[in-house]
Amino acid sequence: MFAYFVRRLLAAIPVMLVVALAVFLLLRLAPGDPAAIIAGDTASAAQIESIRVALGLDQPLHTQFYLWISRLLQGDFGTSLISQTSVMGMITQRLEPTISLALAAIVFTVLIAVPLGVIAAWRQGSFIDNLVMSVSVVGFSVPVFVIGYLLIQVFAIELRWLPVQGYRHLADGFGEFASRLVLPALTLSSVYIALIARMTRASMLEVLKEDYIRTARAKGLGERLVLFRHALRNAGVPILTVIGTGFALMVSGVVVTESVFNIPGLGRLIVDAVLARDYPVIQALILLTAGLYVIINLLIDLSYALTDPRIRY
Incomplete structure (x- = not known):
């Protein structure tokens, strides 16, 4: 199991390097000059050039990338071009609301969607x-x-x-914290409840036709035990895939929900950064999202190995 984990972890490193290079080139080669945006419409050419020199934008792309990746490996995401504050500090302030919302949404999704999918498969063709x-x-x-x-x-x-x-932050009290998460979490989870319920139903329908399910029932096992211990566990690989991918999509797609419920999370931060062409903030958020996808995929692979030992080899 440890060797399997190490192999999957090493495979994720090149992915992150490719993502970092793509993000760097995409933003640098996009039309528009961040120095001109920072300087404003009334700035002279000399003022714009001085800002470009201060930001290192006058250097070749490979030099900019080397300096950027070196700081990145030290945990330095740079300074916001607009607010002149630490990018890491800005992300840290907005991280708790987004992660809390995504976690609450995935909990609602699993607790609602998986039982619904199991019951729908169990009663195929019925009113339920x-x-x-x-x-x-x-x-x-x-x-x-x-x-x-x-x-x-x-x-x-x-x-x-x-x-x-x-x-409300968790430090302000769990009651206030939880009460303000219920509605946005239900809103965010609505699409994923539908998706995971359908996926659970489809996977369960295939498993319920297997011989070992008939054998378990013939032995006199209770229907609940047959459904949730034997059938659901063997149908779990595609369900785990959708749940893991759904969580990653929730974290990266909370913009609308945070706007509707006025939640100061990462979704609103990235919208503001894109509109202002704030390169360091955009790069950091994209890399954070990509890293989250890699971590979640790694956890999904580990859950596969725990569910089905054959996958480890």
Whole structure:
């Protein structure tokens, strides 16, 4: 198991290097001069050139890349071109809301979608199965912001059970922290509940036709034990793939949800950085997202090996 983990970890290193190079070249070769944006419309050519020299933008691309990657390996993501503050500090301030929202959403997704998919497969063709599939279609079809505003209208404005918008840090108290995460987490998880429920149903339908399931039932095992211990475990590889990928997509795709619920997370930070052409912030956020994908894929591979030992070899 350790050797398998090491092999997968080493395979991730070239991926991150390619991503770093692509991000660096994409932003550097894009039209527009960040020095001119920082200097403003009334700046002279000499002022713009002095800013370019201070930022190192006058040097060849390979020199810029070497200096950038050297600082990156030391944990230095640079300084924001707009706010002149540490990029790492800006990300750290926005990281907790985004990670908290994504974790809460994936918990809601797994707790709701997996049982729904199992029950739908168990009762294939029944009213429950048709209902789950219909709800899944709605989850795919309705935009996330529409679901968010509907939840706000029902649970925050009419019933007054939960706050409308905003975010509270965990240090401010778990009650306030949790109450402000419920609606945005349900909103963000709506699409993934539909996706994972359908994937769980499809995987379970294949497994429930296997001989060992009939054998387990013939031995007199309870239906719950057959479904969740024998069938679900053997159907787990594609389900784990979708869950892991869904979590990565949640972290990188929270822009709409954070905007609807006024959450100061990474989604809003990257939108502001792109509009301002703030290169260091954009690069750091893209690399952070890519690193998150690599880590999640590594965890998914490890979960495969734990679920099916044959994958280790």
